[in-house]
Amino acid sequence: MDRVTKDELTPKIVSALLNSDTDISLDDALENDMILSMGPQHPATHGVLRLLLRLDGETIMACVPEVGYLHRGYEKMAENMSFTEYIPHTDRLDYLSPPANNSAYALAVEKLLGIEAPPRAQYIRMMMMEFSRICSHLVAIGSLAMDIGALTVFLWTLREREKVLNFYDEICGARFTTSYTRIGGVAQDVKPETFKGIKQFLDEFESNIHEFEKLLNTNKIFIQRLEGIGQISAEDAIDIGLSGPNLRACGVEFDLRRATPYYFYNDIDFKVVTFSEGDALARYFVRCDELRESRKIIYQILDKMPNGEIMLNSPKKVTPRKVEIYTKMEELIHDFMITNFGVNPPIGEIYSAVENPKGELGFYIVSNGEGHPWKMKIRSPSFCNIQSLPLLTKGYMISDVVAIIGSIDPVMGEADK
Template sequence: MSEHTKTADDFFDTPLPTTNLPPKEQRSQLLQALLDMDPDISFDDPLENDMVLNMGPSHPATHGVLRILLRLDGETIVSAMPELGYLHRGYEKIAENETYHEFITHTDRLDYLQPLHNNVAYILAVEKLLGIEAPVRAQYIRTMLSELARISSHLVGFGVMAMDVGAMTLLLWCFREREKIHDIFDLVVGARFTTSFTRIGGIAQDITDEGLAAIRAFIDQFPERQQEGERLLNRNRIFFDRCRNTGVISAEDALAIGLTGPNLRGSGVAMDLRRDNPYMIYDQLDFDVITETEGDSLARYYVRLAEMKESVKIIYQCLDKLPQGAVHAREPKKVLPRKERIYTRMEELIHDFMIVNFGVNPPEGEVYHAVESAKGQLGFHIVSRGEGHPWRLKIRSPSFCNLQALPQMLKGHLLSDILAVLGSLDPVMGEADK
C-alpha cells in the first residue's frame, strides 16, 4: 500500500485534535469522556455468516399460509420461527354473535380436511352444556362418519407429505380414495366436502341402507388400496433417507410443548382421548392406540398409516352393532323438529320458530369438551350466560399447538428437511389460525 492511500482505519485511529482545547481542569465532564473514549469502532456483522430466509406464506409446501422465518448457516437451520395468522378469520368472535345451530357450519371450515370431526366435537360440547345426549343410533352414525373423516384427513396428511419429499404418485392415489369418501358423504350427508351434519341432540338425517352399503363397500376395498400405497413408500430409499431422524422430538418435550394426536403418539406416549376419556360409544369398541418410539418424521408417518387400519376396524364394528331407533333426542325445546312436521303441526312450528330465532338457551355455566380428531385434541370451551348464543367460545385447536414444536424440530437440520418435518406434523392452517 502506498503512503498516499488512507484507509478507513487511518481516520478512525486518529485521536481527536488536542489543539485549542481548554486545560484539563477546565474541561467539562462530557468533553473529558469523549477524549478518553476508545476511538476504535468495530463493524461486526450482527449475522456473521448467517442468512435470514423467509419461507411462505405463499409456498407450495407450507400446507396453506404458514410463514416460517429461518436463520440459516449455509444450508443448516440455526433457528426457525413460524408466523401464523394469515388465515385468521375470527371464529371465536363470530361465535359470540351466532346461535349454537348457526355455528355448526363454521366448524366445517376449521379443519377443512375432516369437517365432520369438527361438527362432532362442537356438538358434543354444546350437548354437554345443555345436559342432553343424542340417541345411541345417532352416536353410532357420528362415530362411523368421524372415523371416515379421520381416514380422509390422514390420506391427505401422508399424501401431501409424500408429495413434498418427491413422491407425486401417492398423492394422486390418496385423492382417488378420498373421492370415494366424498361420494359416501354426498350420499349420506348431502354434501361432499363441508358436511355440517350434526345437530343438537342428533344428526341431520338418518342413514339409509344404501349409505351403509356404500360405507361397507368402501372399507372392504380400502385396506388393499392402502397397502398399494404403502408399497410405494415403505421400501423407498429416498423417502426413508429424508424422513428418518428428521424432526426428532422426545416424549418429554412433546408433552411439555403440548403436542397431541399422531405427533405425540409418534414419540411413544400412548395418549388417545378415545380410550383415555371415552366419548360417544368409543368405550364399547375394540381398537388399539398406535405408538411409535422414535419420534421422527418416519414414526409419525407410521402412526398415521396404522391409525387408518384402526379406523377401518372401528367402522366395521359400528356397522355390525348399529342399533335401530330414533336419531333425535326427545327434547322439543332443544332439538330442531323434522321439516315435514313443521308444516303440519302447531307445536313443532312454534318450537322451530323459537329455536331458529332465539336459540336453544342453555343454562348458565361453562363446559369444555375435547375429542381426538385426526390432528390431535380438538376441544371447545363454551361459556354460556343463558342466552341463545355463546358468551365466549374458545377453540383448542391441535394444529396450533402442534406447530409450536416446529422451532425445536427444525433446529440443526438442513433446509430441505423442512418439507419432511412439516409434512409429518400435518398442520391445517384454517384450524391453527382460527
C-alpha cells in the first residue's frame, strides 16, 4: 500500500494539524474538558429543554440551561384578548395540571375584579387543584423512575392518573385541556355520582400508592441513584428561587396554601410535607407524601362540600345566567357588553399566587380599566426551578443529570410560556 506523502495532503489540513488550537492530542486524559449538548430533543429532559454541559471526563464542571424552544408568547397574547378568552390558554401552561392553572388564573382575575366565587365553586376548584396535584406528582414520580431505568412504575402511576382523568372527563367534559373555571365560578356542577366515584377512588388510592412505593423504596438501584444526588441547602434553594416540593425537600416549611391562604385552605387540616436532605431522593419522598396529603384534603373537601350556586350572580362582572339573558333586558345588555368588550375591572394591578403542583404559580395583572389586561406576567414555577439546574448538577456525574431533571420535574410549557 502506498503511503500518503506530505505533498498530497492539502496545505489546509497540514496547517490545521500543526495549529495548537485544533490539536486534539491529549497530555493527560483526565484533564480535558468536553462540551456536550443535551437536548432539546432528549427524552429525559421532559420536553424541549436544552442543557449545555461542560464535562471533565464524566463529571459536570458547568451546566448552562437553554429555554425558549416552546415559547409561544402567552404574555403578549393575553394583552390582546379578554379575561375569559384567556382561560383555555392557561391549560397549556403546566399541561400536566390544567385545572390548577385555571383556578389560579380565575382567582387572580377575581381578585382584580373584587369579587369572590360562591363557596361551592371554591370547594370544587380546591378539589380540582388537589386532583391536579395528584396527577402531576404521579407523572413526576413515574417519569423519574422511568428516567433512571424502572419502567414498570410509570405504567402503574399512569394507571392511577388515568382514573383521575376520567373524573376530569365527568366533571369538565375534557380529559386534558379542561378550561374548567370561569370568572366568578366554574363551568358546570359536579354530579352526585361523580362524588361517589371519587370517594371510591380515594379509598383505593392509599393502597395503590403503597403498591408503587413498594417497587421503589426498597429498590437498591433506585435509592443509590437518587440518594445524595443534586443536593442543595435550604439557603441556596431560597436564594435561587426554588418553590413547591423542591423547596420543601430542603427542609423549608413553605407552602402558599398555609403562608398566604386562598379559597378555604384555612379550614382544611393538612400537613406541609418537608424533608431535610435536599437531594433527589428527598424530592421524591416529598411528592409521595403530598399524594397522601392531597388524598386527605379531598376527603375533607367532600365532607365540607356545600350546596348552592356554582356561578356568582353579579351581572355587571360575571356573565349572567342564560335564563335571565333571555328574559331580562338588563342582563341581556350586560351579556352583550361582557361578550364583546369583556369585563371592565377597575384600574389597578394585582399579583395573585397559588401553590401549584410544581411550585408557586403567580399571575400579575395590570389593568387600565379595559376589557383586556394592559399587561400580564406569569410567574411560572418550572422556570424558576430550572434556574437551579447549574447549582444542582455541578460536580455530579453525567448520568445523574437525568435523575436531577426528573426530580426537579419541570414542564416546559410553563417554563417557556
